[in-house]
Structure formats: structure tokens, C-alpha cells
Amino acid sequence: MIQCEKVTKEYHKGDNVIRPLDGLDLEIPSGHFLALMGPSGSGKTTLLNLIAGIDSPSSGTLRVDGLDLSGLSRGKLAAWRSQTIGYIFQLYNLVPVLTAYENVELPLLLHSMSRKERHRRVAGALDLVDLADRHSHYPRQLSGGQEQRVAIARAIVADPKVVVADEPTGDLDRDSASAIMALLQQLNRVLKKTLIMVTHDPKTADYADQTLHLDKGKLMDGRAASSGSALDDEVTP
Amino acid sequence: MIAPKFIPLVLRQLLRHRVRSMLTLGGVITAMFLFVTIQAMQAGVSAATQQNADDTTLVVYRKDRFCPFTSQLPEYYQSKIQGIDGVRAVIPMKIVVNNCRTSLDVVTFRGVPLDAFLAVRQEELHLVDGSFELWRHRSDAALLGETLAARRGLKVGDRFDAAGVTAYVAGILRSEEVQDKNVAYVHLDFLQQATDKNLGIVTQFNVLVDAASDLDRVARAIDDEFAVAEHPTTTRSEKAFVAYAAADMVELVAFTRYLGWGCIAAVLTLVGNAIVLSVQDRVKDHAILQTLGYSPWLIGRLVLCEGIVVGLLGGGMGTLLAAGVIEWGQFSLSTDGLSIPIEATPLLLLTGMGISLALGVLAGVVPAWQATRCEIARCFRAV
Numbered sequence: 001m002i003q004c005e006k007v008t009k010e011y012h013k014g015d016n017v018i019r020p021l022d023g024l025d026l027e028i029p030s031g032h033f034l035a036l037m038g039p040s041g042s043g044k045t046t047l048l049n050l051i052a053g054i055d056s057p058s059s060g061t062l063r064v065d066g067l068d069l070s071g072l073s074r075g076k077l078a079a080w081r082s083q084t085i086g087y088i089f090q091l092y093n094l095v096p097v098l099t100a101y102e103n104v105e106l107p108l109l110l111h112s113m114s115r116k117e118r119h120r121r122v123a124g125a126l127d128l129v130d131l132a133d134r135h136s137h138y139p140r141q142l143s144g145g146q147e148q149r150v151a152i153a154r155a156i157v158a159d160p161k162v163v164v165a166d167e168p169t170g171d172l173d174r175d176s177a178s179a180i181m182a183l184l185q186q187l188n189r190v191l192k193k194t195l196i197m198v199t200h201d202p203k204t205a206d207y208a209d210q211t212l213h214l215d216k217g218k219l220m221d222g223r224a225a226s227s228g229s230a231l232d233d234e235v236t237p
Numbered sequence: 238m239i240a241p242k243f244i245p246l247v248l249r250q251l252l253r254h255r256v257r258s259m260l261t262l263g264g265v266i267t268a269m270f271l272f273v274t275i276q277a278m279q280a281g282v283s284a285a286t287q288q289n290a291d292d293t294t295l296v297v298y299r300k301d302r303f304c305p306f307t308s309q310l311p312e313y314y315q316s317k318i319q320g321i322d323g324v325r326a327v328i329p330m331k332i333v334v335n336n337c338r339t340s341l342d343v344v345t346f347r348g349v350p351l352d353a354f355l356a357v358r359q360e361e362l363h364l365v366d367g368s369f370e371l372w373r374h375r376s377d378a379a380l381l382g383e384t385l386a387a388r389r390g391l392k393v394g395d396r397f398d399a400a401g402v403t404a405y406v407a408g409i410l411r412s413e414e415v416q417d418k419n420v421a422y423v424h425l426d427f428l429q430q431a432t433d434k435n436l437g438i439v440t441q442f443n444v445l446v447d448a449a450s451d452l453d454r455v456a457r458a459i460d461d462e463f464a465v466a467e468h469p470t471t472t473r474s475e476k477a478f479v480a481y482a483a484a485d486m487v488e489l490v491a492f493t494r495y496l497g498w499g500c501i502a503a504v505l506t507l508v509g510n511a512i513v514l515s516v517q518d519r520v521k522d523h524a525i526l527q528t529l530g531y532s533p534w535l536i537g538r539l540v541l542c543e544g545i546v547v548g549l550l551g552g553g554m555g556t557l558l559a560a561g562v563i564e565w566g567q568f569s570l571s572t573d574g575l576s577i578p579i580e581a582t583p584l585l586l587l588t589g590m591g592i593s594l595a596l597g598v599l600a601g602v603v604p605a606w607q608a609t610r611c612e613i614a615r616c617f618r619a620v
Contacts, residue, residue: 049613049614052528054527054528054613054614055613055614074532074533074612075532075533075534078527078530078531078532078533078535079530079532080530081528081529081530082529082530082531083530085530087528087529089525093521093525093528095522095525095526096253097249097250097252097253098246098249102245102246102249106246106526106529107529107530109240109242109243109246110529110530110531110535115242154529158530
């Protein structure tokens with residue numbers, strides 16, 4: 001269960017205060033597949049980053065399975081992320097000098113397990129995303145869709161409870177995007193992962209159990225999203 | 238510092254920019270090669286000039302003379318010196334060199350009376366080849382110091398020529414004494430005949446005293462004995478004599494310590510620069526790793542390890558290369574027949590490796606600290 005209570009995030013830019021999230025209240029049940037939509041600067045990615053523990057709220061409380069993230073140090077947040085969160089980026093963000101296998105192995109190096117066990121898990125994750133035969137390829141040797149599948153394997157290899165995806169199909173063609181969304185849906189339905197996804201594309205959002213719309217840092221009622229926003233400081237990995 | 242499972246990750250990052258890494262390594266190897274070579278010269282100077290508490294040898298030289306060609310003392314001084322209280326033995330010695338200037342390949346002949354020499358020195362000279370008997374029974378026989386034999390590629394039975402003297406190699410000796418390593422000991426009368434035919438004249442006397450504490454007193458007594466003679470003397474301990482006679486060279490070698498520190502600074506700058514550039518290139522990668530759960534502290538340690546690997550690898554290779562070249566060349570700085578050996582001792586190699594490790598750590602500290610300071614969102618925003 002993910003609980004946001006009056007979560008606010010503020011940035012200071014000179015004398016101006018920029019508020020990507022403004023007193024947001026939200027509950028996401030475990031095993032839920034949630035899509036977040038909204039115009040650029042509406043706070044989608046900021047919310048995603050807060051839930052993933054890579055940023056901290058300026059005020060309010062954010063709990064994941066009862067744990068208040070705002071009180072954790074950077075080191076403890078990192079340890080928590082390694083156990084709990086799988087992150088899928090829009091631009092894949094694979095480490096270019098590592099092979100697909102080594103990229104997927106990265107999160108497991110943080111866990112206490114034998115090399116044999118790591119190998120079993122990496123092979124399983126690559127098999128799940130149908131890239132077992134590409135394990136020795138470097139990112140530059142893979143297509144965009146294949147890179148994103150490696151990124152998904154990396155996100156799930158440590159068996160996190162929550163997977164967050166920031167526009168996972170934003171850089172892919174329609175066919176690749178459909179394949180990726182089918183894969184994410186499978187993660188949610190078969191592996192029971194809580195999945196929170198930011199997207200601009202209504203067709204992509206249709207794969208989710210629920211779609212929420214954000215604008216100016218607040219949740220909108222229904223699906224009618226207002227267009228445009230003055231906020232332009234949103235962090236988009 | 239880091240678990241072994243992270244080492245491949247460190248190495249992969251170092252190979253990310255192969256040319257840059259290779260150039261950095263090349264620079265580190267060169268700088269550490271120079272540093273170790275300079276340190277070997279410094280160690281040679283220390284070994285040749287710094288007196289030990291148990292040194293008991295004095296060198297009697299012609300007063301106000303600095304070169305073996307101009308120091309000429311009557312051989313009969315031997316009996317007068319022998320009569321001074323506290324003197325254990327006196328070895329008259331004629332010295333001939335093939336090159337009076339400073340050089341890396343000087344052959345120094347030391348003509349000595351066999352019986353007196355062997356009576357005093359035989360126990361501390363270890364023959365690695367040949368025999369004292371062969372040396373005793375051939376008038377042109379020479380005992381070569383190990384360094385000289387190795388440098389010239391000479392072995393027992395060979396004949397060699399230097400300074401107009403042709404000698405037969407009767408033995409190759411090993412000795413802890415610095416000045417024994419680069420000499421050819423020959424019969425005194427043979428050397429006198431072979432050079433200036435000045436029989437009865439020697440270059441110096443090596444005087445062994447009973448106790449190290451007596452060195453100064455005996456030296457003064459010897460110089461007082463000949464103060465008003467036709468050939469007055471100056472007597473110093475052997476190490477002080479080397480320091481005095483080779484003062485110019487010692488001063489030059491001492492100056493090279495600054496070059497050594499320059500090499501250290503170059504290594505520090507090279508490795509530090511390479512790691513800083515590498516870290517700046519990987520701001521995004523570090524953000525990715527943090528997102529995956531890598532703590533800032535772990536990322537800092539990974540970066541620090543990169544510095545250590547470059548420092549140890551480059552420094553180690555430079556150190557070993559210097560040791561190899563020094564061992565192969567058997568170099569010895571010589572002037573006026575006095576030698577300052579250039580030796581890469583195990584201690585020096587260990588010091589080189591230790592300094593390489595320390596430099597790697599130092600060079601990695603700042604970029605490692607920078608890497609730990611990068612917050613994920615800011616890192617992503619920066620690229």
C-alpha cells in the first residue's frame with residue numbers, strides 16, 4: 001500500500017517558489033496498476049520520483065507499506081530502493097559499457113547471494129523479457145525495444161514489490177510499445193507487482209487498472225485534464 | 238573497501254575510454270619509472286657515503302689531491318701507519334681508472350698486495366665463481382666485482398682490457414661493501430708495471446682500525462705523522478672519503494630528489510585528472526546506479542577503487558620496469574674511481590608499490606567525494 005498525505009514538493013528558483021506537487025492525497029493498493037497522466041510540468045514524474053524514494057517531499061507524509069520515506073537518510077533510502085523499487089526509464093538508461101546480462105545483474109550485486117543464484121535470476125529475467133539470446137550484447141547493439149526490455153528485466157530481477165515506469169514507451173514505435181505494455185501488464189497480473197506508470201499516451205494508459213490525471217501538482221477529477229502549465233522544472237530521467 | 242563482485246564493474250569503467258586510460262597508464266608508468274630510478278640513485282648515495290656505527294676503515298690520501306692520478310704516496314708509509322696505536326691492518330692500494338670523469342661504465346683497477354689484502358678481506362669476500370688460488374698464481378689475474386662482471390658480460394677465464402691494462406678474470410666476487418662491486422682487484426706490482434711503471438708509489442692506503450670509536454683519533458695521528466713529510470696526507474673514514482671525493486656527483490644526485498617529487502606530483506595529477514574526467518562523464522550512470530539502490534558511499538568507493546587500480550597498475554609496472562632496467566644494466570655511477578651503485582632493492586620496490594597505492598587513493602579521493610555528493614534528481618537534470 002502506498003499512501004500520500006498532503007504531499008508537497010517545492011523547488012526554489014531565485015526568489016520564485018515552484019511547486020510541482022501541492023498537498024496531494026493518494027492511496028495506491030498493493031498489486032494495483034496505476035497510470036498517471038497530465039500535461040508537462042503537472043507533477044507526474046515528481047510524484048513517481050517521490051514514490052520511488054529518489055526524491056523527498058518538502059512536506060506531507062509518504063508511506064510505502066507503512067514505512068515513512070521522509071525520515072530516511074540517503075543511504076537508507078538507497079538500501080530501501082534496492083529491496084523495494086524497480087525503476088523503468090523512458091530512455092532505458094542502461095550502462096553502456098556493460099552487456100545486457102551485466103546490466104540486469106547490477107541490482108543483484110547489492111544483495112547477499114551466490115554467483116550461481118545471481119546467474120539463475122538474471123537468466124530468468126532475460127528469459128521473461130525474451131532476450132535470453134541477447135545476454136552478451138551491449139546496449140549499442142540492441143534496438144530501442146530490446147533496450148527497454150533489458151531495462152524491464154533489470155527493474156524486476158531483484159523481485160521488488162513496486163515497479164515505477166516513467167513513460168516506458170515514450171521513445172518506441174507503436175509495435176514495440178504494444179509489446180512493452182503487454183509485458184508490463186503481465187508483470188502486474190502474473191507477478192502481482194504494484195505498477196505505477198507515467199504516460200502521455202491514452203492508449204498506453206488503457207493497459208492500467210486506473211488512470212489518474214494531474215495538473216499543477218493536484219489530482220484532477222475524472223479524465224479531463226487541463227492543458228499546459230507554468231511549471232517547467234520537473235525532473236525527467 | 239568493496240566486495241570482489243564489484244571489481245569487474247570498476248575495471249569496465251576504466252576500459253570505457255581505452256585510449257585515455259592507456260595514456261594515463263603510460264604517464265604513470267613513466268613517472269614511477271623515473272621516481273624509482275632516482276630513488277635507487279639516492280639509496281646508492283646513502284649506501285656509499287653514510288657512515289655506519291661499525292665502520293672501521295680509513296682511507297689515507299695525498300693531501301689536497303682529488304683524483305687517483307694525482308694522489309701519489311710512497312709505499313713505505315705502510316710500515317709507519319702500521320705502527321700507530323689502534324691500527325689493525327694497512328693495505329696499500331694503487332688505483333687506475335679507465336675514465337676519470339663521471340660515467341656509468343667506469344672500470345676501476347685496484348692494485349693490492351695479495352697477502353695483506355687476503356689476510357684482511359678474504360672472509361668477507363664471497364667468490365661466486367673462480368678461486369683465490371687462481372688469482373694468487375697468475376700475475377695478471379683479476380678478481381671482479383659482481384656488478385662490473387655483469388655489466389661487461391665477463392666470466393672466469395675471459396681476458397679484458399681497460400685503461401691500457403689487460404687482465405685475466407680469475408674470480409667474480411660478491412661483497413656487501415659498495416666499493417667492491419665495481420672494481421677489478423689485481424696484483425699491486427702488476428698494476429704498477431702495467432701503467433706508469435712507478436714502483437713503490439701507491440694511490441692510497443686503506444687502514445683498518447681496531448674500534449670504530451678510534452677512527453677520528455687514528456686519522457688525526459696518521460695525518461700528524463706525515464704533516465711535514467714530502468707527501469702529506471689527508472685521512473678520512475672510507476664513507477666520508479667517498480662523500481668528499483665524489484661531492485659534485487653526490488650533490489647532483491641529491492638534487493634529483495626534487496625530480497623524484499616532481500614525478501610523484503605528475504602521477505597524482507595524471508591519475509586524479511583521469512578519474513575526475515571519468516566521473517564527470519558518468520554523472521548519469523551514477524544517478525542510474527543510485528536509482529537501482531547503490532548508496533552514494535558505495536559509488537564513492539567504486540570511484541576510489543578506480544584510482545587505486547590505475548595507481549597500482551601503472552605504478553607497479555613503472556616500478557618493475559625500473560627494477561628490470563637497473564638489474565639488466567647493472568649501472569654504477571663512478572667518478573675518480575669511486576662507485577655509487579644504482580640498485581633496486583626489495584625495500585625500494587615495496588616502497589614504489591606503497592607510494593603507487595597511496596597516490597591512487599589520494600588521486601581518487603576528490604572524484605570519489607564528488608560522486609557521493611551527486612543527488613539523483615540533480616544528476617539526471619545535469620545531463
